[in-house]
Amino acid sequence: MPLELPRVEWATILPETILVVGAMLILLGGALLRRRLPAWVWTVASIIIAAGAMVSAWDLWRRVSHNHQGGAHTAIANAVVVDGFSVYFALLTCGAVILAALMADSYLRRERLNAPEFHVLMLLSASGALLMAAANDLIVIFLGLEVLSIALYVLAGFAQRRAVSREAAMKYFVLGAFSSAIFLYGVALAYGATGSTNLGEIAAFLRASVSTHAVLLGAFAFLIVGLGFKIAAVPFHMWTPDVYQGSPTPVTGFMAAVAKAAGFAALLRIFFSTFGTHRLDWQPLIWALAVLSILVGSVLAVVQTDVKRMLAYSSISHAGYILIGLQAATVRGLAGSLFYLLAYTFMVLGSFGIVTLVARDGDARTGLDAYRGLGQRRPGLALVFTVLLLAQAGVPLTSGFLAKFYVISAAVEAHSYALAIIAMLAAVIAAFFYLRVIVVMYMAGDEADTADADPIRVPFGAGLSLAVSVVATVIIGTILAGPAFDFARHASILRL
């Protein structure tokens, strides 16, 4: 009996392919030529590869948005889907890779770490994130999740000589492996309840059946737990502060941006698109996760004295806001979540970029004290951090304000008034700790620290990355707000 061989449409997974092949080339080059080439070569190579993936993703975007060129479709035996949603996340992830690579360049030299391996792991991790966003099958999502996570476990422990980094890697690995297993169990239950792991077939099955089997509810719960870990939603957030604090700071930025975006890509596609017919069953779960994440993230961030830890808690509360868009389960809510992720990526990468620079040798000075008098010592740096923190707090004229506005207005439209009110109140609490950092930077001048023997330097790559982040944060919040929101709105999920 002849086997039916699948057709592989390579064009549809070109961004992923570029990232993986590029990573392998850097790995080879790094192993064979490392001692002969300066470290910046690998940064440039990494950026070129990510930019190449971005260009190919942009090409897919053109094809998806013009119906006569194919439009949104599934490919490779229905395992992969090419729609606005997957391309949106591909562009977002590649952008985050470029910013993180620029940021890491000077960091790796400062800490004397192995540059090629860092970029290899980052590119591989990003390819997993792309695969998660483009997957049309629960197994493929799991595959992407593992590719993303395993590289991140190594990256978390990349500063091997620092004990906290090793500890972060170990914690992230053990808890991450556990959550992957729970996710996989959810996949098994979903298969048991619907008879398929393919998202299209699951959706078709659920449209045809009215009743909700207990096994299906179990699948919802386990899938939410597994992905809730990746997006760091309360109560699956326990690892976040320790891992964010212990990891090398550029890795923390990358992790906060890309791992969260990929987790949300999977969550939005699975629940909004595939399980959309059963929204009444999972909406309460998401509601509770959103409220807990927003409140716990904001309240616990207030008592932190370490800026890295504080940003970790703030990223937990951001996850809560993004969940609001999912809870609404409307097209507007989805667009709000996607816009929030776009704004969040720039804000968080920029913020951790500043932390990288201020932490200096050994990645040690991350306490609030290190920021004392930054406004006098490095006014430019302090200004950039101020803008990014205000954006995270949701102050108007920044992207953070519009992001919060869109998700909360989606919640109001979906009649989730309580959720909208809690979100707005929590934003006020959150404003406190963002403003506290700003106050420390400008008001509390410390003489001893001002005359520091180890001044903060801003290398070119890191400066460029910061400039891009802050400019993006401001123009997405003002001039480009309309086009950016349209971009998020067009990143719709292909309905099967």
Place this chain on the structure above:
Amino acid sequence: MAQYLPLLAMLILATVFAGGSFLASGLLAPKRPTLAKAAPYECGIVPDREPAERFPVRFYLVAMIFIIFDIEIIFLYPWAVIFRQLKGFGIFEMVLFTVAVFVSLVYLLANGALDWGPAKRLMATPTVDPAGARDPRRTSSSTVRRIGPTGKEAA
């Protein structure tokens, strides 16, 4: 749910058997511990010192080489069985896979996975910026302590 009943029965039986064995041996076995019985290995040569706790970390590289080839075999073997049916598609996919495996092998070898000489660096030293490789403040006069003829520091 009925088809899962044997699984449940198996689970209960296994738990009862394992727990019961421990319980029975605890209750029934006579306990007369002697020094020889309490030794980690009850036979062979009596150890006269603590075993070495550290062993060369290079063994993990050997383990990694093993895993690389092991996984390659796991994929190649089933493919070889039906490679006629898989035609060009199978060959193409296998070449892709093998190239990826080969790259990882090259990486391992370039990092000294097979340099088993005594007391050499194993993994290559991390990338060091040549300009900043050496701290100018660290010189032989600042890091080497000079000892005078009496065994104390020279003035």
